[in-house]
Amino acid sequence: AQSVSQHNHHVILSEAASLELGCNYSYGGTVNLFWYVQYPGQHLQLLLKYFSGDPLVKGIKGFEAEFIKSKFSFNLRKPSVQWSDTAEYFCAVTNTGGFKTIFGAGTRLFVKA
C-alpha cells in the first residue's frame, strides 16, 4: 500500500539555522510529490511540487526539495529559517490514476527568534 513517512515529528531550530525535513514514500510507480505547510491557525497551502524534469524544485518562501528516485525520497530544505517558518509541514504523494493524495504524519517546526 502507498505510504509516506516523515522522519521527524518535531524540530526546533534557531533563526538562521538550516533546515532539512525528511520524507520517504513507498510506491513503485510514477508519482507526483508535494510539500504542504500549515501555519498556526491557517489552512494547508502548497509549498512546492514535483511532477517531472529537474529533481530539484523550488517553492515559495525560499524552500526547495530534491526528488531522489532511487531513495524514494523528497526532502525539504531551506538554507536559513526564519521565525515565521514556524508551522507544520506535510509531505504528500499522488500516484497516477489513484485519485488520492496520501500525506505523511507531518513535522512540527518551531523556530526560536
Place this chain on the structure above:
Amino acid sequence: KAGVTQTPRYLIKTRGQQVTLSCSPISGHRSVSWYQQTPGQGLQFLFEYFSETQRNKGNFPGRFSGRQFSNSRSEMNVSTLELGDSALYLCASSTHFSSGNTIYFGEGSWLTVV
C-alpha cells in the same frame, strides 16, 4: 476567486449522534477530496468525488460516507459518532483529479464528540 469553503467551522456532538459537513469547492473545480486530520496521524484520506462519483475511498468504517452534487458541492456524513471521531475534517478541491494537479484545502470543520 473564492477558496474552498467548509461549513460549519466548529461543532460539538454527542456520542451516537450523526453529523453532516459541507464543502463548496473552488469555482470550476470538479474533484473534491475529504481528509481527517488528528494530532500525530497527519491527514487520513477519506474519499474523493468527481462528477458525483466516488472514485476512491480510504480505510474508514462505513459510518463515514459522502456524496457530491451536480454543482460539485460535497457533503460528508458520519453516523453513530464515537469519541475517536473528534478531529479536523478537511475538504480539498482540484480542477480534475489527475496526477500532478494541486489540491486546494479549505479551513476545515472542527468536530468534537463528547
